[in-house]
Amino acid sequence: MKMQLLEDKIRAEGEIIGNDIVKVDMFLNHRIDVDLLCEIGKEFKRLFGDLGINKIVTIEASGIGIACVTAQYFSVPVVFAKKGFHRNVGNDIYSGEVFSFTKGITTQIGISKKYLTPDDRILIIDDFLANGGAVKGLIGLADQAGAKVMGVGICIEKGFQSGGKELREMGYRVESLAIIKSINDGKIVFG
């Protein structure tokens, strides 16, 4: 569900690099416009508010602020996956791998078993969706716990990469507040 305020912000303050990268350090990833975050949180509540969600799950670092501000409107806790776990971390962690196409590296992620349970009906929140590595990694942790993934809320989806399409085809309800269809000659086309 398109959110005009976010598209306007991306157009005004996003920094375009080549034909596939938009840096949003100015309001989402380094400096955080918290008023905007509140509007984003309310929009996620409007979109996912009727699904009985009892936990919001994200991944460090830039997902945490968005998840916490959003969680207020749901009155539910946040759990964030930590990065840099080792494969053999023991029996008390659900763990997995996230491959980042952008950075070309694989990162171990994990969530303590105490904080994901079969009773959970979770909403996954993240800032970006491109190839979907992070979201798929979080779904993997939820699956290990037997938690239900009720939805995936994304701020900015790169529609020209395959993550969103793949997740929707897998049956997940993915709502992206801004979908970038393409970047041509320094101009962003929203989908």
Next chain:
Amino acid sequence: MKMQLLEDKIRAEGEIIGNDIVKVDMFLNHRIDVDLLCEIGKEFKRLFGDLGINKIVTIEASGIGIACVTAQYFSVPVVFAKKGFHRNVGNDIYSGEVFSFTKGITTQIGISKKYLTPDDRILIIDDFLANGGAVKGLIGLADQAGAKVMGVGICIEKGFQSGGKELREMGYRVESLAIIKSINDGKIVFG
């Protein structure tokens, strides 16, 4: 300024390890109790609300949620220092080092020069204050920018370590919502 709700939470859900570690993964550092975060944010607003603060500064990862929820009550943006910068990262980053006594490692931190300026009157927010490495690192970045550090808001201070005392002696206004004076035989004594 002591916050009873937070002390009660630490007593009820904190996990004591030996005589110097309290893990608060259950509500602050991995799973996040966002209702509690809202109360923490309101308390910081009460304590620092009259200082003309125009930016909240923290460090990834666990400071981000607290900073974002707090920033709502101030209607100001958040800037978080990123970890893992290299020393020679270029001219567009204020950078410094944080030594963690707990982990025994030094981490490079940095903030883009665009997001800290001489006009800034900042509030530094963090989850823990022990030896003060992270807060001193953030003060170092603010100093490089010529930004004014108006206050330091901490959720949990370890009063038996030296960071809080040192920062107060340096003239900084440090407000910790819970101060752990000591941990004896599995019991926490608050200061």
